[in-house]
Amino acid sequence: MAYGMTALSLASCLLAFVLLVALVSIRRKNTAIANLLKRKSDQLEVSEEELRLLATTFDSHEPILITDKDLTIRRVNPAFTRATGFERLDLVGTKASMFSLEDRYLPWHEIHHALEEDGQFSGEVMCRKKNGQCIPMYQRLTAVTDRHRGTTHYVAVYSDITEQKRTQEKINKLAFFDSLTGLPNRRKILDSLDRELAHAQRYETAGALFFMDIDNFKDINDTLGHDHGDCLLVELGRRLTDNVRKSDTVSRLGGDEFLILLPGDTSNEEDTIEHASRICEKILALSEVPYIIAGQKHYVSLSIGITIFPSNASSPLELLKQADTALYKAKGGGKNSACFFHPEMQRVAENRLAMERDLREALQRDEFMLRFQPQVDGGGVIRGAEALIRWTRPGIGAVAPEQFIPVAEDCGLIVPIGNWVLQESCEQMSKWLQQGLALDHVSVNVSPRQFRDADFVARVARVLSETQLPARHLMLELTESVVVENLDDAKSKMDALNALGVRSSMDDFGTGYSSLSYLSELPFYELKIDQRFVRSLFVDRKNSVIATTIIAMAKSLHLRVLAEGVESEEQLEFLRRHDCTNYQGYYFSQPVSACELERLMAQAGNEYHHGPPNLSVM
Numbered sequence: 001m002a003y004g005m006t007a008l009s010l011a012s013c014l015l016a017f018v019l020l021v022a023l024v025s026i027r028r029k030n031t032a033i034a035n036l037l038k039r040k041s042d043q044l045e046v047s048e049e050e051l052r053l054l055a056t057t058f059d060s061h062e063p064i065l066i067t068d069k070d071l072t073i074r075r076v077n078p079a080f081t082r083a084t085g086f087e088r089l090d091l092v093g094t095k096a097s098m099f100s101l102e103d104r105y106l107p108w109h110e111i112h113h114a115l116e117e118d119g120q121f122s123g124e125v126m127c128r129k130k131n132g133q134c135i136p137m138y139q140r141l142t143a144v145t146d147r148h149r150g151t152t153h154y155v156a157v158y159s160d161i162t163e164q165k166r167t168q169e170k171i172n173k174l175a176f177f178d179s180l181t182g183l184p185n186r187r188k189i190l191d192s193l194d195r196e197l198a199h200a201q202r203y204e205t206a207g208a209l210f211f212m213d214i215d216n217f218k219d220i221n222d223t224l225g226h227d228h229g230d231c232l233l234v235e236l237g238r239r240l241t242d243n244v245r246k247s248d249t250v251s252r253l254g255g256d257e258f259l260i261l262l263p264g265d266t267s268n269e270e271d272t273i274e275h276a277s278r279i280c281e282k283i284l285a286l287s288e289v290p291y292i293i294a295g296q297k298h299y300v301s302l303s304i305g306i307t308i309f310p311s312n313a314s315s316p317l318e319l320l321k322q323a324d325t326a327l328y329k330a331k332g333g334g335k336n337s338a339c340f341f342h343p344e345m346q347r348v349a350e351n352r353l354a355m356e357r358d359l360r361e362a363l364q365r366d367e368f369m370l371r372f373q374p375q376v377d378g379g380g381v382i383r384g385a386e387a388l389i390r391w392t393r394p395g396i397g398a399v400a401p402e403q404f405i406p407v408a409e410d411c412g413l414i415v416p417i418g419n420w421v422l423q424e425s426c427e428q429m430s431k432w433l434q435q436g437l438a439l440d441h442v443s444v445n446v447s448p449r450q451f452r453d454a455d456f457v458a459r460v461a462r463v464l465s466e467t468q469l470p471a472r473h474l475m476l477e478l479t480e481s482v483v484v485e486n487l488d489d490a491k492s493k494m495d496a497l498n499a500l501g502v503r504s505s506m507d508d509f510g511t512g513y514s515s516l517s518y519l520s521e522l523p524f525y526e527l528k529i530d531q532r533f534v535r536s537l538f539v540d541r542k543n544s545v546i547a548t549t550i551i552a553m554a555k556s557l558h559l560r561v562l563a564e565g566v567e568s569e570e571q572l573e574f575l576r577r578h579d580c581t582n583y584q585g586y587y588f589s590q591p592v593s594a595c596e597l598e599r600l601m602a603q604a605g606n607e608y609h610h611g612p613p614n615l616s617v618m
């Protein structure tokens, strides 16, 4: 019995133990399950949060578009429909290309490559709205991949950059376009030239560059005022643009300087020259169409320099220089003309530059001197002398005025040089008068630029007073071009000079406009017959007719007449017979130094009755 009891309690203990173990194990399992459940529920919570976050993101202000890997639109957010005007249903299921995935500058295959490599790509796109309007957007593309790294979707997030683009365009306009005419400016055209030159070199095509400016624009500006000058520039820019093709570029360099770039679209240089010539003719013909400025008609002409590239130049600046050189040459040929650049011009232009450099220093280095050429009356008496400048250029020697005066005129140096001539001539004349020399006047050449100077009359008055020369002993030689440039200005200046007592002589008469109207309007004292008529008096009958007509005309206008360039007794006799009263020329004397002139005047009682005196040449 006791044994039975013991066995029973043992069995119960064992059962209890087994139950306990089972219980512990169940509890452990339950805990694990609970833990698992908790984890899962936590994860679910996280996913829900993520989903909420994702949904909020998708609902953001930024337009978002989701496509599958074949670029078929699967989702768009409300911001997207708002921005584009499309309904969600218009888009889902269609190809994204109907909206835009293509970058502005890159093709899709390159974007695709970037997405494969980096998983994302961003850039600018032009997006099409439902109403057809295009807007610039910044696009960030992300590729969504599965666990095998295969692309399943693309997500595109956009930002509207219209405002940014507008600001950029404004900055661009300021930096690259002329604010007056709206045409490309110097910076922009140099960029285009650089590109066109490289293109022409690479594809062996030939293009052309035109360099233009308005003839006498300064006068237009001075007389009409700058506002009207500006209107003219705007109108000219418009006319030039209207007369070239869309692919050509008209640009304004500044002031009255314009460029036209004809890109190289033919491989034949001859064809380009022909095409450029045609454009050139069209532009020159524009001068026949008046500009209406301040209610008045104005005729304006242009001068054009043209260079062909790439054969002529290797850089945009070099091209510009060549076209400018050709323009300079065109200007030399008169108004409304054009000239093609030729390499020989480059050499001439470089020589001019070197001369200009030397001329700038010539005054300080005291390299100029004056020579005086006698002017005699009908009795052979020296009445006056023309002051003529001479320049001894270091390392080169004597340079003819015909070579350096035009250079000085172009670069403005003629003003200080002319002032020096005026000062020296008046000083010399004053000395001669003090020495008792019976000389009526000294004639001084006045260049157009010098005469245009607003200060010119005041300067003459100042020089006369400084040198104590009575005004009647100064004669100013003005060429026709000086006065016809601006008749009103010429008249007021000449009247003022006349009032001072200074006399004026019309130089080189017969070669230019030779208009009777200005001769009668302006207070000239003397008329000088140009030497080319005198030289060929007996060569061409027309010239003798012109010379005699000028003498008769001067007589009827009560002007003294002087024939220049008299070299022979026959010429002198002919002119005398036709009532010419004064003469100048090698027959009497070449230009001589001041001392030599004094000697000539002292010799033979100051008369040349019996042929020319012993000539003393400079």
Ligand SMILES: Nc1nc2c(ncn2[C@@H]2O[C@H](COP(=O)(O)O[C@H]3[C@@H](O)[C@H](n4cnc5c(=O)[nH]c(N)nc54)O[C@@H]3COP(=O)(O)O)[C@@H](O)[C@H]2O)c(=O)[nH]1
Pocket (backbone or CB within 6 Å): 373, 386, 387, 388, 389, 400, 401, 402, 405, 418, 421, 445, 446, 447, 507, 508, 531, 564, 565, 566, 567, 584, 585, 586, 587, 591
């Ligand atoms: N603005 C200024 N122009 C000036 C000045 N000094 C000269 N010049 C102009 O340069 C041109 C050439 O002048 P130059 O070489 O001095 O020649 C003058 C005479 O030497 C020449 N001449 C005079 N007589 C004869 C002649 O019988 N035969 C012949 N072959 N040549 C002759 O003519 C020139 C004078 O011309 P003009 O002035 O028209 O009376 C010339 O255009 C000068 O004007 C200056 O200081 N300032």
